[in-house]
Amino acid sequence: MILGLHLLAFVLYATAWVLQLQGFRGGRQPGISGVRVVGGGLAVHAAGLLLYALSYRSLPLVGLGPASSSLALFISLFVLAASVRTDLRAAGLFLLPLVLLLLGEAVVVGIEPTGRQIAFRGPWFVLHVSAIFIGFAGLAAASAASIMYVFQFRALKRKTFGSVFGFFPALDSLDRLNKVGLAVGFPALSVGLLAGWSWTLTFGRGLALDNPGTILGIVTWAAYLVAIAARSRPGPRGERAAVISAVAFLVTLVAFLALRITARETGFFL
Amino acid sequence: MDDATLALVGLSHHTAPIELRERVYVDAASVRDTVREVMASTAIHECVVLSTCNRTEFYLHAADPASAEAVAIDAVAARTDMGPGEVEAFLYHRYGHDAVHHLFRVAGGLDSLVVGEAEILGQVGDAYEMGLSLPDSVGPVLHRLFQSAQAVGGAVRSETSLGRGAASIPSAAVRLAAKVFGSLEGKSAMVVGAGEMGVTTLRCLLSEGISDVLVANRTLDRAKETVAQIGGRAISLEDVWGTISDVDIVVTSTSAAEPVVTHDRLESSRGQAGSPLVVLDIALPRDVEPGVGGLPGVFLYNIDDLQKVVGATEEARRAEAAPAETLVTDHATRFWRWYRSREVGPLIRGLRAHGEEIRLAELERLLVGLDGLSESDRERIEAATRRLLNKLLHPSTVALRQAAADPNAIGFIDRLSAELRLATGSGQAQGATEDEIESSGPADGSADAENEETNEARG
Helix, strand or coil: CHHHHHHHHHHHHHHHHHHHHHHHHHCCCCCHHHHHHHHHHHHHHHHHHHHHHHHHCCCCCCCHHHHHHHHHHHHHHHHHHHCCCHHHHHHHHHHHHHHHHHHHHHHHHCCCCCHHHCCCCCHHHHHHHHHHHHHHHHHHHHHHHHHHHHHHHHHHHHCCCCHHHHHCCCHHHHHHHHHHHHHHHHHHHHHHHHHHHHHHHCCCCCCCCCCHHHHHHHHHHHHHHHHHHHHHCCCCHHHHHHHHHHHHHHHHHHHHHHHHHHCCCCCCCC | CCCCEEEEEEEECCCCCHHHHHHHCCCHHHHHHHHHHHHCCCCEEEEEEEECCCEEEEEEEECCHHHHHHHHHHHHHCCCCCCHHHHHHHCEEEEHHHHHHHHHHHHCCCCCCCCCCCHHHHHHHHHHHHHHHCCCCCCHHHHHHHHHHHHHHHHHHHHCCCCCCCCCHHHHHHHHHHHHHCCCCCCEEEEECCCHHHHHHHHHHHHCCCCEEEEEECCHHHHHHHHHHHCCEEEEHHHHHHHHHHCCEEEECCCCCCCCECHHHHHHHHCCCCCCEEEEECCCCCCECHHHHHCCCEEEEEHHHHHHHHHHHHHHHHHHHHHHHHHHHHHHHHHHHHHHHHHHHHHHHHHHHHHHHHHHHHHHHHHHCCCCCCHHHHHHHHHHHHHHHHHHHHHHHHHHHHHHCCHHHHHHHHHHHHHHHHHHCCCHHHCCCHHHHHHCCCCCCHHHHHHHHHHHHHC
8 A cells, every 4th residue: 555655646746747848848837637636646645655654653754765766755845845836846857856766766666674673763863964954955946947948048148949948947037046045955964964963962962973864965055055155155055055066966976876776875865 | 691791891001091081081970970981882782891001991891892882992092082993902801701811800800910919809899889879789699790800800810819918119118017917907017208108108017016116208298198198206317316216117118319328327316225126228319228138137128128028929919820821711610601692592502492382282182182081191292292392402401501601603693593583483582581590499590490400301
């Protein structure tokens, strides 16, 4: 049943993405139908994770499958929240593939608890992982906005009035999404990192700098700190902030892939 | 049967030059006299005049289309210095289904100069409202025709993408500014040069929520005149540089031979300004140095760029024209089915009355020789003849209704109507009044069929 709900959510998210692609091809802003499909996918997805929590009496935060699914849920929440503004519905074009990747991975590796379930529990751990996931989701939204900003900025400057011009939101809307994504994501990531540190202290350990998750968290935090600093400099900030946010996303992605490839243990989020 | 039909006589940007369209244009003040003049002809039952800068059309419901057409041509010619024969070269004529289809295309914006423009739908509504305000101008046929046309126009806009995008230079300017700022609510704009195009663009921006407006002109009086019309603040050209860093949108439309906005002046005026500036140069020759577009945070568009946006919209609209045409054709067919079924209603009633007359006569002749029959047997025989008549007439009724929807079957219906008149020796098939038609049930004419089918079921 849990897997079935995840598969259904995957299909709905994929359908929403196809609708986005169609809109992009036609150079038209996405309609309400795509938002409804995302909403349906989100409801089914949440039901799947709720069923997991009820079935295993544990939050879906530990283990690659459950954790990927939870992160996907947070990102799709951002997609839906952004869609409240008609002109920001297009954000799904970049965020939904991320949701599909994470959900697809969860489905492939299995959405089941791992043997480490007992070790990874307690309020500090829940706060640590939840905050980190909200942080990543917020930063993903900020990054999607920044990438779209760069494309739209180029289209407007170069006067190419094609699909990007028609489908992507206005620069101001994208700048606001970037700002909101950073405003939610960065503090949440900071809280998550601090909670993780506090959680390790309960074991009598310090900051686990040899842990891939810790490294990724710190790299992401630093990259986005630079992006926030870029926003506060005087002069036309939109393009600069967008470019630096996009670079921060790339840095995070590269760090994630590098750590994933070199990780000694498998079965964790990293 | 009623021989009246729908007729359209008109001219538009497809057939007539602007000079002629301007002369033929019927404004709100003179439409009453024009309609009265046309309605003076006994051949015309109903009349609506649709007149815009791109078209003037007379929609007529007339007993004699040829006479009605001549009256409309005279009305057009009277507004020019041409005779009816000369003006006819610029006119088009449509009848019946084609007239309906034409009006629906017009209401849907498919016949407009800028395909998909929305203004025409309001103009169709205004023409209808004007007709309603004139005595006897709008009857049941044009009432339904114009109501349907407005519904079709709405459906074209809501069910297709035909109306999307920017289809004029001012709307393209708004669209570009909106792609930078999102909402234009609360933004500020400055127009440099109070020419017609600049002011039109400014009006478009104002309709999108621009709150702060500056009008700069070489002569301050002209700027003040413009401000008196649209609001805002008038400044001289010398004051532009002191205020340009405070505005979000600049529209330039002067007739200056040299650039008014230069790279160096704008760069020094904006300094480290953080907010973007959209510069819309709609002047020819250009008012803004091309290098201005390279300044950080400045988005510069000239008339060619705006035309590109309009071109992209037109291309998208052409792609959307096919589904809109299908929608219009469907609605026109539906209307025509109603119109024809409304016409065959009296014919069907005449046919049934004729049959009933024969039935009663034959029944009477039969019962004369059957005096010993009980009352119940008489009732049974009467019911049997009624059933027989209904069963015989049912296929003809259905076939007539189907034929009514087929423009190619008009001749057949006319012949049948004439035969029936000959058979009854009266004008029975023509005898239905408008009130009878209107009270016979739903306007799609289904009531007649329903009544007849109910009778058949009872039989």
